[in-house]
Amino acid sequence: MVQISKPVQGILWMLVTTLNFVMVNVLVKYVGSGLPVLESAFLRFLLGLVFLIPALKSVAKVQFTPRLWKLTFGRAMCHALAMTCWFFAMTKIPMGEVTAMNFMNPIYVSIGAVVLFGERIALPRILALVVAFLGGLVILRPGFREIDPGHVAMIVSAIAFAGSYLIASQLTRELPASVVVFLMSVTVPLVIAPFALLQWETPTLHELILLFFTAAFATFGHYSMTRAFACAPQSVVQPVVFIQLIWSVSLGMLLFGEAFDPFVLLGGVMIISAVSFITWREARAKRSARAAAVVEKP
Template sequence: MPKADATSQNALAGIFWMIVTGLCFVAVTAIVKYVGSDLPAAQAAFLRYVLGLVFLIPMIKPIIASRLTARQLRLFGLRGVVHTIGVVLWFFAMARIPIAEVTAMNYLSPIYISIGAALFLGEKLPPRRLAAVLIALIGALIILRPGVRAVELGHIAMLGTALAFAVGYLLAKQLSGEVAPVVVVGMLSITVTIGLAPVALAVWVTPTLPQLGWLFLVACFATAGHYTMTLAFAAAPLTVTQPITFLQLVWAAILGYVAFGEAIDIWVMLGGAVIMASVSFITWREAVARRSITPPVHATER
């Protein structure tokens, strides 16, 4: 097979798996929205992780074999604390603002990562990349429109979610060169489950069997989404797969309209497009520079 044809097929495969990834994450968002505020956010998040521990079984042996040092355990613990905060804020926001707004504001994580990498990891922030970051922040303002409409607690929670996930990624980046990826993912599940436990117990409400079933589906779709995302990245470069993630916002807006009666806000779509364009530009610049600092939008686990 000619090299050009193989490259084209790989790109199509990457696009396909990224589309599947987007559908999985939209399903996660929809189910959490459906469960709504019937369960406290911390408890819903805890149950999602507890029910998802079944997927951790294949990771136990590599974690034990890695013989983690005290420093690595501290970094994993810190990442667990930060990610725990982000997950609780995400579940909180999902019950209070439209699905499309949650999806659009989640695109901010790679922007926060770019800023954090420059401030704390010594990464360069050249003028073009800095301009892309500023444009993305303008996109966030387009979504929020402070002074034009009320900024709700759910919006503030999503700003915190994106920031927490960004900090968690930067910590994972420190560890990724020291331990296997499966260890990084497995330790995240363990530490977040432990971190959520006391918060969930403090606000515990006895869940119904249907609620447990829905939250188990959340764990299934989230796990499937991360797996298909890995397949997408293995098949094609980020410059091909990254722009496809914008489809998640389109699907989220349609789902919110059809299933939950949420109005399609053109300003949210526009702001999300601005943020996604900025993220895609940064990804392209990193590819040109032959390095990868900024992760894909959903590189962090919910």
Template sequence: MLGSGLAFVGVTGSVRWLGTDLPAVQSAFLRFAWGVVFLLPALWTVLRAGMPAQVWKLNLGRGLIHTGAVVLWFYAMARLPVAEVTAIGFLNPVLVTVGAALMFGEGLALRRILAIGVAILGALIVLRPGFREIGEGHFAQIGAAFCFAGSYLFAKRLTQVLDAGAVVAVLSGLVTLGLAPFALAVWVPVTWGQLVLLAFVALFATAGHYCMTRAFAAAPMAVTQPVVFLQLVWATLLGALVFSEGVDGFVILGGGVIIASVSYMAWREHRLRRRVTPAPGAGQL
């Protein structure tokens, strides 16, 4: 999980370094085009095997909402401090929890509702509406958080019928196709340096997802979630040392409140699963 956090900070740092020289949609398209290149063998295998129509519909739905998410995220990342984008992005698991309750009928007990309320309070601490101007970048990142949450809910359903590699490969292909017409409409010349930088974005993102998947397989969520908070520490250091961004105590405090809420929900889920899971050998005669 530590490696995952460092990799995702590498993603945000690379996009921040890229800046606004390229339109957000063009940057997102080139990043996912590189992803398709890296995942081409897996994508080819999926296309050759074929998928049922219902599975294609789920993939198309996810591809559509994820396309909007990445455009909003690239737009926000080029305009906001690295730590601020990272802190607002911590809302994703909270929104997924709410969405799972609404779409999949998962329980939403009082403790969960209170934890979600605490996370929203953390987001308000980061944004501080009424005490400073909330710009387009902030609204874009909030929109990205909602869209990414929707994408993860689609992924939850897809992992029941496809393996993880196929889910990631199909998503990369569909998002690339979805971004292509919008990227071509605003296309500007691209330098070799920008292409290389976007290739690193794709590599960091792939490494981050791989490390996160390995962490989830190796340890319960109650162990892995608190480590996510270190991502805000790395993002703050990156912004201060590389981009000369000031360290905003409210961003650190708000991000910490959100992560505390997420960690509590993960810990409660882990405790409940242990309570209902029989001990090894208990079911044997």
């Protein structure tokens, strides 16, 4: 049997991740044309709870404090807003544009970490953020074409996702990752439910099945991404994420008749390049810090 190196395994797992997440996009876009956005988002999380049953043992061991509950529901509100805007954007703009603009999440996380947590930011990282911002402008091209409400929704979605991830980074310091995912998956539908009920339409069995598979692909996508990061550094597997944009543009053309837009690919390349550079630079800084710590030991 051929032994596959860890970095190659990481790249393969990340490739699987891109396929899973692009299938989530396809199913959301398809279902979104038949059900209200908030209802689709609510059912996606509700039907996905079945995949979290194995985490119940870990949840039962946690002693929840008021601070943990505040963080949990704060994240739920950010994530609910992000998911709702993302579902809405999928019904309004091409899949490729949604995917490319979603690549901005790590950029907003970096900015949020500086603003909220006072993290230091060096000139190379600032220049990378500028490149990513310019990549977003290449995709949107304000002044050269009309900005759709879907574009605005996607910007809000990416910022809200960044807020969710920043809060998650605080929660994972005190709770196991499986518990953090469980809490998000339980609290987000609770936040969305009142609004979803206001415009509720009885879903068909076909729509429920598609939303169940949406949850399944999303769950396995997060699992395969975790495996990818366990096998190889983020600096190695992060560039593979760009393949998701290729899948999105291709399937958007084949399944939904969306036009090919070279500016979306160019902007996506700029954003992913910037994100990959930041990831590589942070990984190198961590290695240097560990090496320095080893040298200082008596």
